[in-house]
Amino acid sequence: MYEEEFTKIQVILDKLRKEANAKFVFLVDKAGQQIASNGDMRDIDTTSLASLTAGNVAATDGLAKLIGEKEFSILFHEGEKDNIHISIVINRVILVVIFDERSSLGLVRLRVKKAHGDLSDVFKDVLEKSDQRAAGKGQAQSPFAEITDEDIDSLFSE
């Protein structure tokens, strides 16, 4: 993912958080890696959140397949104060919205739907670019082509 798409995603997440009156919004890939986030997340361990979300979605996907469904595209967890709304964008990335009593499930669902359209466009661009890059392999040099064993050893030196 490059700067241009990353910025677009940030704008979409910021808009979604404000319009849905949510506390915190983030995007994670299906393997549990966080892609982008928006909102005050000082008290949240976002890495764990990303990994557990992906685990949750993967388990739910497994359940869906067991009963003959393609996927459950929306998951909702309701708490006493905070709630989590999880949805899947173009079958690749997971959009998570955390909100409290200042918002409502209906509002979140409505705004998430709008954000899905915007995010899908961005991710289609990302995929196209990455396909183009793969097709024109060798033209753009990967920044990792030059990694040496010493570079890797130095990561473990402490």
Next chain:
Amino acid sequence: MTFINYAAREINCKIVYYGPGLCGKTTNIQHIYEKTNPNAKGKLISLATETDRTLFFDFLPLDLGTIRGFRTRFHLYTVPGQVFYDASRKLILKGVDGVIFVADSQEARLEANIEAVKNLQANLKAQGYDIQKIPYILQLNKRDLASAVPIEMLLKHLRVKNEPYFEASAFKGVGVFDTLKAVAKLVLNDLKRT
């Protein structure tokens, strides 16, 4: 798939510890957690049963520092080893970049090791990976036990592609970091080709 965020200059890699029940996958991760500088590690999450058997996965994020200006993060996962959790094991392999197979050196567990290697190959295939191509390390754990069988015997039955192997005693912390470092090297070297 390694997730490289060029905008935030981060590389995120997913490493999965695989192996039969009670072979020491969680013990490996716990040792890494205990011995890692607090700034470099996140929270260790264990989704386990009341009897400390892994139910879904253990998860440990590690921040190893920068390489060529990119922050390098490793996400370590274990799978539940017990046979009947196969559906969960398959899910955890999604998006994996490197696999460590933790073998239990005790004679009584040889069959279970062999079954687990077969299971790993099948589950990797189900997720679209080929064990012959993916970064893969074999760890021979519990070498400190008297009931451990000779290394040659384990290698004969468990090795799938002449992969590097390490002797370990995760309980005592022996060989744990060597194994992790070896898989990290394979994964990062793999990036050169992409």
